[in-house]
Amino acid sequence: MxxxxxxxxxxxxxxxxxxxxxxxxxxxxxxxxxxxxxxxxxxxxxxxxxxxxxxxxxxxxxxxxxxxxxxxxxxxxxxxxxxxxxxxxxxxQGYPADYLEMHYTCPACQDTGYIGRRKCDCFRREEIRLLYSSSRLEEALSKENFSTLSFDVYDAEQKAAMPAVIGACQRFVQTFDQEFQNLMLYGPVGTGKTFLTNCIAKELLDSSHSVVYFTAFQLFEQFSPSYGDAGSAEEQCHDAILDSDLLILDDLGTELLNTFTVSRLFQVLNERALRRRSTIISTNLSLKDFRDLYSERIFSRITSSYTLLKFTGSDIRIRRKISGSP
Ligand SMILES: [Zn+2]
The missing domain is CATH 1.10.287 (Helix Hairpins)
Known part of the structure:
Protein backbone atom coordinates (compact mmCIF):
# COMPACT_ATOMS: atom_id res chain seq x y z
CA MET A 1 0.00 0.00 0.00
CA GLN A 93 13.27 43.58 26.46
CA GLY A 94 12.42 40.10 27.73
CA TYR A 95 12.83 38.24 24.41
CA PRO A 96 14.56 34.84 24.10
CA ALA A 97 17.89 34.96 22.23
CA ASP A 98 16.51 33.09 19.21
CA TYR A 99 13.35 35.17 18.94
CA LEU A 100 14.22 36.46 15.47
CA GLU A 101 15.28 33.12 14.05
CA MET A 102 13.02 30.91 11.96
CA HIS A 103 11.08 28.52 14.21
CA TYR A 104 10.47 25.25 12.40
CA THR A 105 7.66 22.88 13.26
CA CYS A 106 10.17 20.07 12.61
CA PRO A 107 13.73 21.37 13.09
CA ALA A 108 15.19 18.10 11.75
CA CYS A 109 13.98 18.63 8.17
CA GLN A 110 13.19 22.34 8.47
CA ASP A 111 9.65 21.55 7.33
CA THR A 112 10.65 20.13 3.97
CA GLY A 113 9.79 16.50 4.83
CA TYR A 114 13.20 15.34 3.68
CA ILE A 115 16.69 15.13 5.13
CA GLY A 116 18.83 14.90 2.04
CA ARG A 117 17.02 12.30 -0.02
CA ARG A 118 15.69 10.43 2.98
CA LYS A 119 12.17 10.98 4.26
CA CYS A 120 12.15 12.67 7.66
CA ASP A 121 10.47 10.93 10.62
CA CYS A 122 7.71 13.53 10.51
CA PHE A 123 6.97 12.53 6.89
CA ARG A 124 6.98 8.83 7.79
CA ARG A 125 4.57 9.45 10.64
CA GLU A 126 2.18 11.31 8.37
CA GLU A 127 2.54 8.60 5.74
CA ILE A 128 1.71 5.86 8.25
CA ARG A 129 -1.19 7.90 9.55
CA LEU A 130 -2.62 8.24 6.06
CA LEU A 131 -2.04 4.63 5.11
CA TYR A 132 -2.99 2.70 8.17
CA SER A 133 -4.98 4.83 10.55
CA SER A 134 -7.83 3.40 8.59
CA SER A 135 -11.25 4.97 8.56
CA ARG A 136 -12.30 2.31 11.03
CA LEU A 137 -9.89 3.59 13.61
CA GLU A 138 -10.42 7.30 12.99
CA GLU A 139 -14.17 6.97 13.14
CA ALA A 140 -14.08 4.89 16.30
CA LEU A 141 -11.70 7.33 17.95
CA SER A 142 -14.08 10.25 17.74
CA LYS A 143 -16.55 8.29 19.89
CA GLU A 144 -14.27 6.12 21.98
CA ASN A 145 -11.69 8.02 23.98
CA PHE A 146 -10.85 8.79 27.60
CA SER A 147 -13.25 11.74 27.62
CA THR A 148 -16.23 9.58 26.65
CA LEU A 149 -15.34 6.74 29.01
CA SER A 150 -18.19 6.12 31.44
CA PHE A 151 -18.52 3.73 34.37
CA ASP A 152 -22.28 3.51 33.78
CA VAL A 153 -21.79 0.78 31.20
CA TYR A 154 -20.00 -1.54 33.63
CA ASP A 155 -21.63 -4.22 35.77
CA ALA A 156 -20.76 -4.57 39.47
CA GLU A 157 -17.81 -6.86 38.82
CA GLN A 158 -16.41 -4.48 36.20
CA LYS A 159 -16.95 -1.44 38.40
CA ALA A 160 -14.66 -3.07 40.95
CA ALA A 161 -11.98 -4.22 38.52
CA MET A 162 -11.85 -1.47 35.91
CA PRO A 163 -10.33 1.46 37.83
CA ALA A 164 -7.02 -0.38 38.09
CA VAL A 165 -7.11 -1.39 34.41
CA ILE A 166 -8.00 2.12 33.25
CA GLY A 167 -5.28 3.54 35.49
CA ALA A 168 -2.73 1.23 33.85
CA CYS A 169 -3.86 2.37 30.39
CA GLN A 170 -3.57 6.02 31.35
CA ARG A 171 -0.11 5.45 32.76
CA PHE A 172 0.85 3.71 29.54
CA VAL A 173 -0.01 6.89 27.63
CA GLN A 174 1.56 9.29 30.12
CA THR A 175 4.90 7.51 30.21
CA PHE A 176 4.89 6.43 26.56
CA ASP A 177 7.86 8.59 25.55
CA GLN A 178 9.96 7.73 28.56
CA GLU A 179 9.39 4.01 29.00
CA PHE A 180 9.30 1.11 26.60
CA GLN A 181 6.21 -0.87 27.55
CA ASN A 182 3.66 -3.28 26.12
CA LEU A 183 0.16 -4.28 27.11
CA MET A 184 -1.86 -7.43 26.72
CA LEU A 185 -5.60 -7.02 27.25
CA TYR A 186 -7.40 -10.32 27.73
CA GLY A 187 -10.83 -11.45 28.75
CA PRO A 188 -14.22 -12.38 27.30
CA VAL A 189 -15.94 -10.68 24.36
CA GLY A 190 -17.61 -7.34 25.04
CA THR A 191 -15.81 -6.41 28.24
CA GLY A 192 -14.39 -3.14 26.92
CA LYS A 193 -10.96 -4.10 25.57
CA THR A 194 -11.32 -2.42 22.20
CA PHE A 195 -12.75 0.69 23.81
CA LEU A 196 -9.68 1.13 26.01
CA THR A 197 -7.34 0.33 23.14
CA ASN A 198 -9.04 3.11 21.19
CA CYS A 199 -8.66 5.51 24.12
CA ILE A 200 -4.91 4.87 24.07
CA ALA A 201 -4.67 5.15 20.28
CA LYS A 202 -6.48 8.46 20.28
CA GLU A 203 -4.22 10.01 22.91
CA LEU A 204 -1.08 8.88 21.11
CA LEU A 205 -2.26 9.93 17.65
CA ASP A 206 -3.18 13.32 19.07
CA SER A 207 0.37 13.70 20.35
CA SER A 208 1.79 12.90 16.86
CA HIS A 209 2.79 9.29 17.40
CA SER A 210 2.38 6.76 14.64
CA VAL A 211 -0.21 4.15 15.53
CA VAL A 212 -0.91 1.15 13.36
CA TYR A 213 -3.98 -0.95 13.90
CA PHE A 214 -4.50 -4.48 12.63
CA THR A 215 -6.78 -7.28 13.55
CA ALA A 216 -4.82 -10.51 13.77
CA PHE A 217 -6.57 -11.63 10.62
CA GLN A 218 -5.46 -8.52 8.66
CA LEU A 219 -1.92 -8.82 9.94
CA PHE A 220 -1.45 -12.33 8.64
CA GLU A 221 -3.10 -11.38 5.38
CA GLN A 222 -0.34 -8.77 4.97
CA PHE A 223 2.26 -11.41 5.57
CA SER A 224 0.79 -14.07 3.36
CA PRO A 225 3.01 -14.70 0.33
CA SER A 226 0.15 -14.18 -2.11
CA TYR A 227 -0.83 -10.76 -0.83
CA GLY A 228 -0.21 -7.64 -2.95
CA ASP A 229 2.78 -6.91 -5.16
CA ALA A 230 6.23 -7.71 -4.05
CA GLY A 231 8.74 -4.95 -3.60
CA SER A 232 8.40 -1.52 -2.17
CA ALA A 233 4.69 -1.52 -1.37
CA GLU A 234 5.09 -4.60 0.73
CA GLU A 235 8.25 -3.33 2.35
CA GLN A 236 6.53 -0.12 3.24
CA CYS A 237 3.76 -2.04 4.94
CA HIS A 238 6.19 -4.25 6.85
CA ASP A 239 8.11 -1.15 7.93
CA ALA A 240 4.92 0.26 9.37
CA ILE A 241 4.21 -2.97 11.22
CA LEU A 242 7.70 -3.18 12.65
CA ASP A 243 8.53 0.47 13.13
CA SER A 244 5.37 2.37 14.11
CA ASP A 245 5.48 3.89 17.61
CA LEU A 246 2.55 1.70 18.61
CA LEU A 247 1.20 -1.45 16.97
CA ILE A 248 -2.25 -2.58 18.04
CA LEU A 249 -3.01 -6.22 17.35
CA ASP A 250 -6.69 -6.71 17.95
CA ASP A 251 -8.56 -9.96 18.32
CA LEU A 252 -5.61 -12.28 18.47
CA GLY A 253 -6.81 -15.86 18.39
CA THR A 254 -9.43 -15.39 15.69
CA GLU A 255 -7.04 -15.88 12.77
CA LEU A 256 -6.29 -19.15 11.05
CA LEU A 257 -3.30 -20.58 12.77
CA ASN A 258 -0.55 -22.64 11.31
CA THR A 259 3.18 -22.87 11.93
CA PHE A 260 3.76 -20.05 9.44
CA THR A 261 1.48 -17.56 11.20
CA VAL A 262 2.77 -18.51 14.63
CA SER A 263 6.38 -18.00 13.64
CA ARG A 264 5.52 -14.71 11.89
CA LEU A 265 3.80 -13.46 15.00
CA PHE A 266 6.84 -14.32 17.07
CA GLN A 267 9.07 -12.47 14.60
CA VAL A 268 6.92 -9.35 14.73
CA LEU A 269 6.78 -9.27 18.53
CA ASN A 270 10.47 -9.96 18.79
CA GLU A 271 11.56 -7.44 16.20
CA ARG A 272 9.44 -4.73 17.77
CA ALA A 273 10.88 -5.52 21.19
CA LEU A 274 14.40 -5.22 19.76
CA ARG A 275 13.51 -1.84 18.27
CA ARG A 276 11.86 -0.87 21.56
CA ARG A 277 8.56 -0.17 19.86
CA SER A 278 5.45 -0.69 21.94
CA THR A 279 2.74 -3.21 21.15
CA ILE A 280 -0.75 -3.74 22.48
CA ILE A 281 -2.29 -7.15 22.05
CA SER A 282 -5.92 -7.88 22.76
CA THR A 283 -7.53 -11.28 22.83
CA ASN A 284 -10.76 -12.89 23.91
CA LEU A 285 -8.86 -15.96 25.02
CA SER A 286 -7.97 -16.84 28.58
CA LEU A 287 -4.25 -16.99 29.31
CA LYS A 288 -4.37 -20.77 29.36
CA ASP A 289 -6.12 -21.00 25.99
CA PHE A 290 -3.71 -18.43 24.63
CA ARG A 291 -0.73 -20.52 25.64
CA ASP A 292 -2.29 -23.69 24.28
CA LEU A 293 -3.12 -22.05 20.95
CA TYR A 294 0.20 -20.31 20.34
CA SER A 295 3.52 -21.66 21.44
CA GLU A 296 5.18 -21.66 24.83
CA ARG A 297 7.79 -19.41 23.18
CA ILE A 298 5.28 -16.69 22.30
CA PHE A 299 3.57 -17.03 25.63
CA SER A 300 6.76 -16.48 27.59
CA ARG A 301 7.82 -13.60 25.31
CA ILE A 302 4.53 -11.92 26.20
CA THR A 303 4.34 -12.70 29.90
CA SER A 304 7.92 -11.53 30.39
CA SER A 305 7.62 -8.16 28.66
CA TYR A 306 3.94 -7.21 28.67
CA THR A 307 1.74 -5.78 31.38
CA LEU A 308 -1.22 -8.18 31.53
CA LEU A 309 -4.59 -6.53 32.01
CA LYS A 310 -7.50 -8.80 32.81
CA PHE A 311 -11.03 -7.87 31.73
CA THR A 312 -14.00 -9.54 33.44
CA GLY A 313 -17.74 -9.37 33.77
CA SER A 314 -20.60 -9.70 31.32
CA ASP A 315 -20.92 -8.48 27.74
CA ILE A 316 -21.45 -4.70 27.77
CA ARG A 317 -22.95 -4.64 24.27
CA ILE A 318 -25.55 -7.29 25.04
CA ARG A 319 -26.47 -5.60 28.30
CA ARG A 320 -26.93 -2.30 26.49
CA LYS A 321 -29.19 -3.90 23.92
CA ILE A 322 -31.37 -5.44 26.61
CA SER A 323 -31.64 -2.17 28.52
CA GLY A 324 -32.37 -0.35 25.24
CA SER A 325 -29.65 2.29 25.57
CA PRO A 326 -27.63 3.11 22.44
ZN1 LIG B 1 10.71 16.53 9.69
Whole structure:
Protein backbone atom coordinates (compact mmCIF):
# COMPACT_ATOMS: atom_id res chain seq x y z
CA MET A 1 0.00 0.00 0.00
CA UNK A 2 2.19 2.90 -1.17
CA UNK A 3 0.93 6.47 -1.04
CA UNK A 4 -1.20 7.54 -3.98
CA UNK A 5 -0.05 10.67 -5.83
CA UNK A 6 -2.93 12.52 -4.26
CA UNK A 7 -1.90 11.52 -0.74
CA UNK A 8 1.72 12.45 -1.46
CA UNK A 9 0.65 15.85 -2.79
CA UNK A 10 -1.52 16.42 0.27
CA UNK A 11 1.46 15.81 2.55
CA UNK A 12 3.73 18.08 0.50
CA UNK A 13 1.09 20.82 0.44
CA UNK A 14 0.94 20.69 4.21
CA UNK A 15 4.72 21.25 4.32
CA UNK A 16 4.31 24.30 2.05
CA UNK A 17 1.63 25.66 4.32
CA UNK A 18 3.77 25.05 7.37
CA UNK A 19 6.78 26.84 5.83
CA UNK A 20 4.67 29.80 4.83
CA UNK A 21 3.03 29.99 8.26
CA UNK A 22 6.37 29.90 10.06
CA UNK A 23 7.86 32.46 7.66
CA UNK A 24 4.95 34.84 8.28
CA UNK A 25 5.33 34.41 12.03
CA UNK A 26 9.02 35.21 11.75
CA UNK A 27 8.30 38.35 9.70
CA UNK A 28 5.79 39.51 12.27
CA UNK A 29 8.28 38.95 15.08
CA UNK A 30 10.95 40.92 13.23
CA UNK A 31 8.62 43.83 12.57
CA UNK A 32 7.67 43.89 16.21
CA UNK A 33 11.29 43.87 17.42
CA UNK A 34 12.55 46.44 14.89
CA UNK A 35 9.88 48.81 16.07
CA UNK A 36 10.70 48.36 19.71
CA UNK A 37 14.51 48.22 19.36
CA UNK A 38 15.55 50.03 16.15
CA UNK A 39 19.25 49.38 16.88
CA UNK A 40 18.69 45.71 16.12
CA UNK A 41 17.92 46.41 12.49
CA UNK A 42 21.25 48.28 12.19
CA UNK A 43 23.06 45.43 13.89
CA UNK A 44 21.57 42.94 11.46
CA UNK A 45 22.70 45.06 8.50
CA UNK A 46 26.19 45.28 9.95
CA UNK A 47 26.26 41.55 10.61
CA UNK A 48 25.38 40.82 7.02
CA UNK A 49 28.00 43.16 5.56
CA UNK A 50 30.62 41.79 7.98
CA UNK A 51 29.68 38.25 6.97
CA UNK A 52 30.07 39.03 3.28
CA UNK A 53 33.47 40.62 3.91
CA UNK A 54 34.52 37.61 5.95
CA UNK A 55 33.46 35.21 3.20
CA UNK A 56 35.45 37.20 0.63
CA UNK A 57 38.58 37.13 2.80
CA UNK A 58 38.20 33.40 3.44
CA UNK A 59 37.86 32.85 -0.29
CA UNK A 60 41.04 34.80 -0.99
CA UNK A 61 42.80 32.87 1.73
CA UNK A 62 41.76 29.60 0.16
CA UNK A 63 43.04 30.75 -3.22
CA UNK A 64 46.41 31.43 -1.57
CA UNK A 65 46.28 35.06 -2.70
CA UNK A 66 47.06 36.13 0.82
CA UNK A 67 44.29 37.54 2.92
CA UNK A 68 45.48 39.62 5.80
CA UNK A 69 45.08 37.34 8.88
CA UNK A 70 44.70 40.28 11.19
CA UNK A 71 41.85 41.75 9.15
CA UNK A 72 40.09 38.39 9.26
CA UNK A 73 40.49 38.19 13.02
CA UNK A 74 39.08 41.75 13.36
CA UNK A 75 36.04 40.76 11.33
CA UNK A 76 35.47 37.70 13.49
CA UNK A 77 35.69 39.72 16.64
CA UNK A 78 33.40 42.37 15.22
CA UNK A 79 30.80 39.74 14.34
CA UNK A 80 30.91 38.21 17.80
CA UNK A 81 30.52 41.61 19.43
CA UNK A 82 27.54 42.46 17.20
CA UNK A 83 25.83 39.15 17.96
CA UNK A 84 26.38 39.63 21.67
CA UNK A 85 24.99 43.14 21.53
CA UNK A 86 21.91 41.90 19.69
CA UNK A 87 21.35 39.16 22.23
CA UNK A 88 21.68 41.57 25.13
CA UNK A 89 19.23 44.00 23.58
CA UNK A 90 16.70 41.21 23.02
CA UNK A 91 17.12 39.93 26.56
CA UNK A 92 16.78 43.45 27.93
CA GLN A 93 13.27 43.58 26.46
CA GLY A 94 12.42 40.10 27.73
CA TYR A 95 12.83 38.24 24.41
CA PRO A 96 14.56 34.84 24.10
CA ALA A 97 17.89 34.96 22.23
CA ASP A 98 16.51 33.09 19.21
CA TYR A 99 13.35 35.17 18.94
CA LEU A 100 14.22 36.46 15.47
CA GLU A 101 15.28 33.12 14.05
CA MET A 102 13.02 30.91 11.96
CA HIS A 103 11.08 28.52 14.21
CA TYR A 104 10.47 25.25 12.40
CA THR A 105 7.66 22.88 13.26
CA CYS A 106 10.17 20.07 12.61
CA PRO A 107 13.73 21.37 13.09
CA ALA A 108 15.19 18.10 11.75
CA CYS A 109 13.98 18.63 8.17
CA GLN A 110 13.19 22.34 8.47
CA ASP A 111 9.65 21.55 7.33
CA THR A 112 10.65 20.13 3.97
CA GLY A 113 9.79 16.50 4.83
CA TYR A 114 13.20 15.34 3.68
CA ILE A 115 16.69 15.13 5.13
CA GLY A 116 18.83 14.90 2.04
CA ARG A 117 17.02 12.30 -0.02
CA ARG A 118 15.69 10.43 2.98
CA LYS A 119 12.17 10.98 4.26
CA CYS A 120 12.15 12.67 7.66
CA ASP A 121 10.47 10.93 10.62
CA CYS A 122 7.71 13.53 10.51
CA PHE A 123 6.97 12.53 6.89
CA ARG A 124 6.98 8.83 7.79
CA ARG A 125 4.57 9.45 10.64
CA GLU A 126 2.18 11.31 8.37
CA GLU A 127 2.54 8.60 5.74
CA ILE A 128 1.71 5.86 8.25
CA ARG A 129 -1.19 7.90 9.55
CA LEU A 130 -2.62 8.24 6.06
CA LEU A 131 -2.04 4.63 5.11
CA TYR A 132 -2.99 2.70 8.17
CA SER A 133 -4.98 4.83 10.55
CA SER A 134 -7.83 3.40 8.59
CA SER A 135 -11.25 4.97 8.56
CA ARG A 136 -12.30 2.31 11.03
CA LEU A 137 -9.89 3.59 13.61
CA GLU A 138 -10.42 7.30 12.99
CA GLU A 139 -14.17 6.97 13.14
CA ALA A 140 -14.08 4.89 16.30
CA LEU A 141 -11.70 7.33 17.95
CA SER A 142 -14.08 10.25 17.74
CA LYS A 143 -16.55 8.29 19.89
CA GLU A 144 -14.27 6.12 21.98
CA ASN A 145 -11.69 8.02 23.98
CA PHE A 146 -10.85 8.79 27.60
CA SER A 147 -13.25 11.74 27.62
CA THR A 148 -16.23 9.58 26.65
CA LEU A 149 -15.34 6.74 29.01
CA SER A 150 -18.19 6.12 31.44
CA PHE A 151 -18.52 3.73 34.37
CA ASP A 152 -22.28 3.51 33.78
CA VAL A 153 -21.79 0.78 31.20
CA TYR A 154 -20.00 -1.54 33.63
CA ASP A 155 -21.63 -4.22 35.77
CA ALA A 156 -20.76 -4.57 39.47
CA GLU A 157 -17.81 -6.86 38.82
CA GLN A 158 -16.41 -4.48 36.20
CA LYS A 159 -16.95 -1.44 38.40
CA ALA A 160 -14.66 -3.07 40.95
CA ALA A 161 -11.98 -4.22 38.52
CA MET A 162 -11.85 -1.47 35.91
CA PRO A 163 -10.33 1.46 37.83
CA ALA A 164 -7.02 -0.38 38.09
CA VAL A 165 -7.11 -1.39 34.41
CA ILE A 166 -8.00 2.12 33.25
CA GLY A 167 -5.28 3.54 35.49
CA ALA A 168 -2.73 1.23 33.85
CA CYS A 169 -3.86 2.37 30.39
CA GLN A 170 -3.57 6.02 31.35
CA ARG A 171 -0.11 5.45 32.76
CA PHE A 172 0.85 3.71 29.54
CA VAL A 173 -0.01 6.89 27.63
CA GLN A 174 1.56 9.29 30.12
CA THR A 175 4.90 7.51 30.21
CA PHE A 176 4.89 6.43 26.56
CA ASP A 177 7.86 8.59 25.55
CA GLN A 178 9.96 7.73 28.56
CA GLU A 179 9.39 4.01 29.00
CA PHE A 180 9.30 1.11 26.60
CA GLN A 181 6.21 -0.87 27.55
CA ASN A 182 3.66 -3.28 26.12
CA LEU A 183 0.16 -4.28 27.11
CA MET A 184 -1.86 -7.43 26.72
CA LEU A 185 -5.60 -7.02 27.25
CA TYR A 186 -7.40 -10.32 27.73
CA GLY A 187 -10.83 -11.45 28.75
CA PRO A 188 -14.22 -12.38 27.30
CA VAL A 189 -15.94 -10.68 24.36
CA GLY A 190 -17.61 -7.34 25.04
CA THR A 191 -15.81 -6.41 28.24
CA GLY A 192 -14.39 -3.14 26.92
CA LYS A 193 -10.96 -4.10 25.57
CA THR A 194 -11.32 -2.42 22.20
CA PHE A 195 -12.75 0.69 23.81
CA LEU A 196 -9.68 1.13 26.01
CA THR A 197 -7.34 0.33 23.14
CA ASN A 198 -9.04 3.11 21.19
CA CYS A 199 -8.66 5.51 24.12
CA ILE A 200 -4.91 4.87 24.07
CA ALA A 201 -4.67 5.15 20.28
CA LYS A 202 -6.48 8.46 20.28
CA GLU A 203 -4.22 10.01 22.91
CA LEU A 204 -1.08 8.88 21.11
CA LEU A 205 -2.26 9.93 17.65
CA ASP A 206 -3.18 13.32 19.07
CA SER A 207 0.37 13.70 20.35
CA SER A 208 1.79 12.90 16.86
CA HIS A 209 2.79 9.29 17.40
CA SER A 210 2.38 6.76 14.64
CA VAL A 211 -0.21 4.15 15.53
CA VAL A 212 -0.91 1.15 13.36
CA TYR A 213 -3.98 -0.95 13.90
CA PHE A 214 -4.50 -4.48 12.63
CA THR A 215 -6.78 -7.28 13.55
CA ALA A 216 -4.82 -10.51 13.77
CA PHE A 217 -6.57 -11.63 10.62
CA GLN A 218 -5.46 -8.52 8.66
CA LEU A 219 -1.92 -8.82 9.94
CA PHE A 220 -1.45 -12.33 8.64
CA GLU A 221 -3.10 -11.38 5.38
CA GLN A 222 -0.34 -8.77 4.97
CA PHE A 223 2.26 -11.41 5.57
CA SER A 224 0.79 -14.07 3.36
CA PRO A 225 3.01 -14.70 0.33
CA SER A 226 0.15 -14.18 -2.11
CA TYR A 227 -0.83 -10.76 -0.83
CA GLY A 228 -0.21 -7.64 -2.95
CA ASP A 229 2.78 -6.91 -5.16
CA ALA A 230 6.23 -7.71 -4.05
CA GLY A 231 8.74 -4.95 -3.60
CA SER A 232 8.40 -1.52 -2.17
CA ALA A 233 4.69 -1.52 -1.37
CA GLU A 234 5.09 -4.60 0.73
CA GLU A 235 8.25 -3.33 2.35
CA GLN A 236 6.53 -0.12 3.24
CA CYS A 237 3.76 -2.04 4.94
CA HIS A 238 6.19 -4.25 6.85
CA ASP A 239 8.11 -1.15 7.93
CA ALA A 240 4.92 0.26 9.37
CA ILE A 241 4.21 -2.97 11.22
CA LEU A 242 7.70 -3.18 12.65
CA ASP A 243 8.53 0.47 13.13
CA SER A 244 5.37 2.37 14.11
CA ASP A 245 5.48 3.89 17.61
CA LEU A 246 2.55 1.70 18.61
CA LEU A 247 1.20 -1.45 16.97
CA ILE A 248 -2.25 -2.58 18.04
CA LEU A 249 -3.01 -6.22 17.35
CA ASP A 250 -6.69 -6.71 17.95
CA ASP A 251 -8.56 -9.96 18.32
CA LEU A 252 -5.61 -12.28 18.47
CA GLY A 253 -6.81 -15.86 18.39
CA THR A 254 -9.43 -15.39 15.69
CA GLU A 255 -7.04 -15.88 12.77
CA LEU A 256 -6.29 -19.15 11.05
CA LEU A 257 -3.30 -20.58 12.77
CA ASN A 258 -0.55 -22.64 11.31
CA THR A 259 3.18 -22.87 11.93
CA PHE A 260 3.76 -20.05 9.44
CA THR A 261 1.48 -17.56 11.20
CA VAL A 262 2.77 -18.51 14.63
CA SER A 263 6.38 -18.00 13.64
CA ARG A 264 5.52 -14.71 11.89
CA LEU A 265 3.80 -13.46 15.00
CA PHE A 266 6.84 -14.32 17.07
CA GLN A 267 9.07 -12.47 14.60
CA VAL A 268 6.92 -9.35 14.73
CA LEU A 269 6.78 -9.27 18.53
CA ASN A 270 10.47 -9.96 18.79
CA GLU A 271 11.56 -7.44 16.20
CA ARG A 272 9.44 -4.73 17.77
CA ALA A 273 10.88 -5.52 21.19
CA LEU A 274 14.40 -5.22 19.76
CA ARG A 275 13.51 -1.84 18.27
CA ARG A 276 11.86 -0.87 21.56
CA ARG A 277 8.56 -0.17 19.86
CA SER A 278 5.45 -0.69 21.94
CA THR A 279 2.74 -3.21 21.15
CA ILE A 280 -0.75 -3.74 22.48
CA ILE A 281 -2.29 -7.15 22.05
CA SER A 282 -5.92 -7.88 22.76
CA THR A 283 -7.53 -11.28 22.83
CA ASN A 284 -10.76 -12.89 23.91
CA LEU A 285 -8.86 -15.96 25.02
CA SER A 286 -7.97 -16.84 28.58
CA LEU A 287 -4.25 -16.99 29.31
CA LYS A 288 -4.37 -20.77 29.36
CA ASP A 289 -6.12 -21.00 25.99
CA PHE A 290 -3.71 -18.43 24.63
CA ARG A 291 -0.73 -20.52 25.64
CA ASP A 292 -2.29 -23.69 24.28
CA LEU A 293 -3.12 -22.05 20.95
CA TYR A 294 0.20 -20.31 20.34
CA SER A 295 3.52 -21.66 21.44
CA GLU A 296 5.18 -21.66 24.83
CA ARG A 297 7.79 -19.41 23.18
CA ILE A 298 5.28 -16.69 22.30
CA PHE A 299 3.57 -17.03 25.63
CA SER A 300 6.76 -16.48 27.59
CA ARG A 301 7.82 -13.60 25.31
CA ILE A 302 4.53 -11.92 26.20
CA THR A 303 4.34 -12.70 29.90
CA SER A 304 7.92 -11.53 30.39
CA SER A 305 7.62 -8.16 28.66
CA TYR A 306 3.94 -7.21 28.67
CA THR A 307 1.74 -5.78 31.38
CA LEU A 308 -1.22 -8.18 31.53
CA LEU A 309 -4.59 -6.53 32.01
CA LYS A 310 -7.50 -8.80 32.81
CA PHE A 311 -11.03 -7.87 31.73
CA THR A 312 -14.00 -9.54 33.44
CA GLY A 313 -17.74 -9.37 33.77
CA SER A 314 -20.60 -9.70 31.32
CA ASP A 315 -20.92 -8.48 27.74
CA ILE A 316 -21.45 -4.70 27.77
CA ARG A 317 -22.95 -4.64 24.27
CA ILE A 318 -25.55 -7.29 25.04
CA ARG A 319 -26.47 -5.60 28.30
CA ARG A 320 -26.93 -2.30 26.49
CA LYS A 321 -29.19 -3.90 23.92
CA ILE A 322 -31.37 -5.44 26.61
CA SER A 323 -31.64 -2.17 28.52
CA GLY A 324 -32.37 -0.35 25.24
CA SER A 325 -29.65 2.29 25.57
CA PRO A 326 -27.63 3.11 22.44
ZN1 LIG B 1 10.71 16.53 9.69
Missing amino acids: PLTNKQYDAIMREYDRRQYRNYRTQCARRDEVFQKIPRIREIEEQISSFSIAQAEKLFLDEQGTGADPRALEDLRRGLTALRQEKELLLKG
